[in-house]
Each structure stands twice: as C-alpha cells, then as structure tokens.
Amino acid sequence: MNKKSGVQRKQEVWGWTFLAPATILIFIMSFWPMVQAFIMSLKKGPASNMVWQEPIFKNYTRILQDKTFLTSMGNTFLYLIIEVPIMLILAILLAQILNNRDLKFRGLFRTMVFMPCAVSLVSYALIFKSLFATQGLVNSVLYNLYIIDDNINWLGQTATARAVIIMGLIWRWTGYNMVFYLAGLQNIEYSVYEAAKIDGANGWKSFWNITVPLLRPVIVMTFIMSINGTLQLFDESVNLTNGGPSNTTITMSHYIWNQSLGVGVAKFGYASAMAFVVFIMVGILAFINLKVGDSRD
Amino acid sequence: MTEKKKMNSSAIQRRLIPSYIFLIIICFISVFPIYWMLTAATNTSYEVSQGKIWFGTHAIENYKVLLERADATLNMSGGKGLWKIMANSFVYSGVQTVLCIFICSLAGFGFELYHDKKKDALFGVLLLAMMIPGVATLIPLFRMVSSLKMLNTVFAFIIPGISTPFMIMMFRQNSRNFPIDIMEAARLDGLSEIAIFFRMYMPVMKSTYAAAAVITFMNAWNAYMWPRAVMADNRAATMQMMIANLAGGYTVDYGVLMMGVLFCSIPTMVIFFVLQKQFAEGITGSVK
Numbered sequence: 001m002n003k004k005s006g007v008q009r010k011q012e013v014w015g016w017t018f019l020a021p022a023t024i025l026i027f028i029m030s031f032w033p034m035v036q037a038f039i040m041s042l043k044k045g046p047a048s049n050m051v052w053q054e055p056i057f058k059n060y061t062r063i064l065q066d067k068t069f070l071t072s073m074g075n076t077f078l079y080l081i082i083e084v085p086i087m088l089i090l091a092i093l094l095a096q097i098l099n100n101r102d103l104k105f106r107g108l109f110r111t112m113v114f115m116p117c118a119v120s121l122v123s124y125a126l127i128f129k130s131l132f133a134t135q136g137l138v139n140s141v142l143y144n145l146y147i148i149d150d151n152i153n154w155l156g157q158t159a160t161a162r163a164v165i166i167m168g169l170i171w172r173w174t175g176y177n178m179v180f181y182l183a184g185l186q187n188i189e190y191s192v193y194e195a196a197k198i199d200g201a202n203g204w205k206s207f208w209n210i211t212v213p214l215l216r217p218v219i220v221m222t223f224i225m226s227i228n229g230t231l232q233l234f235d236e237s238v239n240l241t242n243g244g245p246s247n248t249t250i251t252m253s254h255y256i257w258n259q260s261l262g263v264g265v266a267k268f269g270y271a272s273a274m275a276f277v278v279f280i281m282v283g284i285l286a287f288i289n290l291k292v293g294d295s296r297d
Numbered sequence: 298m299t300e301k302k303k304m305n306s307s308a309i310q311r312r313l314i315p316s317y318i319f320l321i322i323i324c325f326i327s328v329f330p331i332y333w334m335l336t337a338a339t340n341t342s343y344e345v346s347q348g349k350i351w352f353g354t355h356a357i358e359n360y361k362v363l364l365e366r367a368d369a370t371l372n373m374s375g376g377k378g379l380w381k382i383m384a385n386s387f388v389y390s391g392v393q394t395v396l397c398i399f400i401c402s403l404a405g406f407g408f409e410l411y412h413d414k415k416k417d418a419l420f421g422v423l424l425l426a427m428m429i430p431g432v433a434t435l436i437p438l439f440r441m442v443s444s445l446k447m448l449n450t451v452f453a454f455i456i457p458g459i460s461t462p463f464m465i466m467m468f469r470q471n472s473r474n475f476p477i478d479i480m481e482a483a484r485l486d487g488l489s490e491i492a493i494f495f496r497m498y499m500p501v502m503k504s505t506y507a508a509a510a511v512i513t514f515m516n517a518w519n520a521y522m523w524p525r526a527v528m529a530d531n532r533a534a535t536m537q538m539m540i541a542n543l544a545g546g547y548t549v550d551y552g553v554l555m556m557g558v559l560f561c562s563i564p565t566m567v568i569f570f571v572l573q574k575q576f577a578e579g580i581t582g583s584v585k
Contacts, residue, residue, distance in 0.1 A: 014490040015411025022404030023423060025460035030426040033437035040436065047440065094323065097316045102309045111573065112324035115331060117580075118569035120519035122537040123558045126544050127330050130337065130345070130551050137333065140348030175327065176580060183581045232430045235521045239541055253432040253522070260436050261526050268436050275433040282428050 041273035059273035095181035125239035184218035220293030337555035390517035405468020449533035512579030
C-alpha cells in the first residue's frame with residue numbers, strides 16, 4: 001500500500017516535470033507581461049525612468065479623446081462587422097459544396113480555395129497593394145472594360161482603401177476557415193445527408209437543417225478566432241495602406257506600434273493603456289460569443 | 298441497370314452545375330493573385346503597370362536588382378545579402394519549430410497522460426493566454442529582451458513562440474488516442490517515464506508532430522510584428538521584413554517587389570503543396 005502510493009507519487013512528480021517548461025514559459029511570456037503592461041499603463045515618461053501617472057488612470061481617460069485611436073477602433077469594428085460574416089458564410093457554403101461526394105475534382109477545388117493560406121500576410125498585403133495601385137492591374141482592367149474613365153486611387157481614399165483591406169482579408173482567410181468546417185463536416189455521418197436527400201431535402205434545406213446546427217461549435221470557434229484576429233490586425237494595415245490616407249484605415253495594433261516602437265515616439269505608458277483596452281475587448285467579445293453559442297441549446 | 302445508373306449520375310452532375318460555376322469563380326479569385334505575383338516577377342515595372350498578365354522575359358534582371366537591394370541594406374556584396382536573409386528566416390523558423398514541438402508535446406504528454414484535477418485546472422488557466430493579443434505583450438517583452446541584451450538574436454525571435462496554448466492543446470487532445478495500457482506494460486518492463494516519452498510517445502504521435510511542425514514553421518516564417526520589434530538590425534532581418542522594405546520607397550519597382558514576394562513564398566508554397574494534409578491538420582489542431 002505504502003509502496004504503491006510511492007510509485008504513484010513518483011509518477012505524479014514526473015507529470016508535473018513534463019508540463020513545467022511549457023507552463024513556466026507561458027507564465028513568463030504571456031501572463032507576467034500582461035501584469036507589466038497594466039502597471040506600465042498607469043505610468044508616464046521615458047522608458048528608462050517611468051513615473052506614476054497623475055491622476056493614475058490618466059492614460060485611459062486620454063484614450064477617449066484620442067481621435068486616431070477611436071478611428072482605429074471604428075475601423076476594427078467595421079472590418080469585423082462586414083468582413084467576418086461574409087467570410088464565414090462563404091467558408092461554410094464552400095465546405096458544404098465540397099463535402100458533396102458526387103462532386104468531381106473535389107481535391108483540386110479544395111486545394112485552390114485553400115491556396116491563399118500558402119502566402120504570408122506581408123506577401124499578400126503587398127500583392128494587393130500592387131494590384132490596387134493607381135497604375136495597377138485592377139484599374140487597367142476596369143479602364144479597358146470602359147467601366148471607369150479615369151484611374152481610381154484605391155488606396156488614397158478612405159472608403160476604397162477600407163474596401164481593399166476587407167477584400168484582402170476575405171481573400172486570405174476564407175479557405176482557412178473552410179478547412180475547419182470541412183474537418184467538422186467529416187464528423188457528420190454522410191448518410192445523414194443521403195437520408196435527407198431521399199426525404200426530398202434540397203441543398204439549401206440540408207444546409208440549414210443539418211450543416212449549420214451540427215457545425216455550431218465549430219462556427220462559434222471560428223467566430224472567436226476571427227474576432228481575435230481582426231482585433232489584432234497589423235500586417236495588412238502596415239503594408240497595404242500604411243494606415244493611410246492620414247490614419248483613416250489604421251488598425252489598433254498598428255497605432256499602438258506607432259506610439260511605442262514606431263519612429264521617434266516611445267510612449268510606452270500610453271501605448272500600454274491602449275493595448276490593455278484591446279485585451280479587454282478581445283476578452284469581452286469572446287465571452288459574449290461563447291454565451292451566445294451556448295444559449296441556443 | 299448500369300444504363301440507369303449512368304443516367305442517374307449525369308442527372309446528378311447536371312444538378313451540380315451551379316455548384317461547379319460557383320467553385321470555378323471562387324477558385325479563379327483565390328488563385329489569380331498568386332498567379333499574377335508569379336507573372337509580375339518576370340516583367341518590368343512598366344509592363345506590370347500596363348496590366349500585363351502573361352509571363353515576361355525580365356525575371357533575371359528583377360532577380361539581380363533584388364540581390365542588389367538586399368546587398369545594399371546589409372552592406373554586403375556579390376548577392377550574399379538575399380541568401381543571408383533567407384538563411385536568417387530558415388534558422389529562426391527551424392529553431393523555433395524544433396523547440397516548440399518538443400516543449401509543447403512534453404507538456405501535452407504530461408497534461409493528458411498524467412492528468413488529475415489540478416493539472417486540468419492549470420491547463421484551463423493556460424488556455425486563457427490564447428486571449429492575450431500579441432500587441433499587449435509586445436512592449437513588456439521587448440523591454441525584457443532588450444534588458445537581457447538579446448535583441449537581434451535567435452533567442453529574441455523564438456522566445457514568445459516556443460510555448461503556445463494552441464500547441465499544448467493540440468498535443469493534449471491528440472494524446473487521448475495514445476494507448477495507456479502499453480505505458481503500464483512498459484513501466485513493468487522497467488522503462489522510465491522519460492524513456493516512455495522518447496521511445497513510445499514520440500513514435501506513436503508522429504502524425505501530430507508532423508502537423509505541429511508544419512504549422513509552427515509556417516507561423517514563424519510568416520511572423521512580422523514581433524521580428525520587426527526585436528530584429529531591427531538589418532543583418533538580423535527576416536524575409537518578411539525585407540519585402541516590406543522593398544515596398545517602402547517612393548517609387549516601387551513592382552517586378553522586383555513581386556520577385557521578393559516570390560522568394561519569400563517559395564518555402565511556404567512548397568510546404569503547402571507537399572504537406573497540405575499536415576498543414577490542414579495543423580490549422581484545425583484540436584478540432585476533433
């Protein structure tokens with residue numbers, strides 16, 4: 001009895017040893033920096049000699065008056081509201097179509113839809129920047145089709161620049177999300193679809209009555225991931241529009257970067273306060289999403 | 298009978314025509330920008346801006362200018378600059394991949410196969426780290442790395458990426474299929490717990506390792522914000538940083554820029570086409 005518990009204790013110690021490196025690293029690399037970020041968000045002054053802000057939450061009240069940050073927040077929510085639903089609906093539709101075993105060339109189609117994921121975020125931002133340049137391909141195609149008489153300065157105007165970012169995001173991430181849905185659909189017995197077909201259900205009916213309800217957990221997860229990703233957009237804002245024209249397409253991460261590690265300014269205190277706000281927004285939105293996802297049971 | 302079956306299948310195919318049309322349009326949109334990147338890399342900037350979408354004859358010139366630009370930023374000569382940056386990206390991503398899958402698989406092994414209430418609760422806490430945005434830890438981590446005098450080193454590049462909740466979760470979930478009975482048998486044979494990990498767990502979990510390695514390498518290769526913060530010295534730059542700089546000037550040579558994007562995309566494209574299954578598994582990770 002005593003000996004057995006000794007063996008068990010030894011095993012338990014090994015278990016803890018195995019998970020210790022990863023756990024310690026996450027505490028040092030994620031949790032501890034969050035504590036530091038919060039402390040820093042209450043301070044001001046140069047990085048080498050930061051002092052407490054007076055009043056203590058001044059950095060946070062300052063955010064409310066910062067037009068650029070409010071714009072960046074608005075942009076984030078604009079991208080969130082327009083891009084995420086279009087992308088996810090498109091991804092589910094594609095997954096549903098590609099799950100049909102009567103379809104030919106399924107593998108080829110899947111590979112092609114998935115292909116944008118093989119390109120890095122910086123790369124695709126630069127490809128889109130070139131395609132939508134004033135002298136770019138998009139303008140020359142539209143011009144040759146007599147749709148426009150004059151080149152559109154896509155990235156030089158706020159509305160069109162935002163539209164290009166949204167198109168880019170949809171292009172890059174639809175296939176990525178489709179992979180989740182395809183994996184989820186594999187867990188649904190294919191015979192369910194065949195039975196539905198025999199009962200006379202058409203594509204749309206089986207989409208709404210089988211695919212969407214059964215994929216709900218996956219849909220909630222992709223929603224959370226997309227929200228998380230959208231709130232953290234950086235590469236596109238930097239490389240596609242550089243936040244312009246005049247900071248109207250800038251994202252929160254990009255603005256925080258500019259205020260902290262960007263050229264010339266190192267407002268670590270203020271930038272940390274903004275970063276903490278982003279953190280809280282990610283948490284709140286994920287929480288709402290989980291609640292909404294659960295409550296439909 | 299077969300006649301009837303054939304008719305049936307052609308009726309089915311006819312019903313699928315809208316699906317095919319939809320798929321062809323989506324696939325065209327998906328693939329075209331990548332195809333265009335390849336053609337633009339072979340054309341002059343002027344041809345690109347004229348809307349040329351076929352392959353041209355300017356590839357070698359673009360490549361040479363790309364080498365010069367890389368050399369200039371690194372103060373090197375003879376075209377070594379580009380290869381130095383490629384090597385940087387490979388070394389950083391390779392080191393990060395090896396360390397990450399080792400540390401996270403060890404943790405997944407510990408969390409699942411030695412699990413008890415305390416470990417499950419701790420795992421729940423670690424999952425919260427998934428919600429922490431990169432930009433929130435950016436400044437404290439930057440200050441930490443810089444106070445350790447480790448800026449522009451491999452250490453700086455990999456440190457936030459070698460232990461991630463996502464990877465631990467992936468190994469933990471996939472470890473559910475690991476046969477626990479053979480662990481008992483191995484213990485009775487006198488195998489130590491570490492030996493079980495190296496000699497039994499690692500070989501059995503090969504496919505999870507492959508998926509984890511592919512996704513970690515891709516993420517490391519594509520990383521941009523963190524490397525830009527800590528690898529600011531041109532000699533430590535990565536491919537992502539280099540191509541971003543190519544687009545930074547007042548006049549952009551689109552042919553050269555797309556040649557840079559092409560070089561930056563070769564490793565990820567190869568992985569995509571050769572290891573697509575592992576890549577897809579790595580993305581979905583623990584969705585089972």
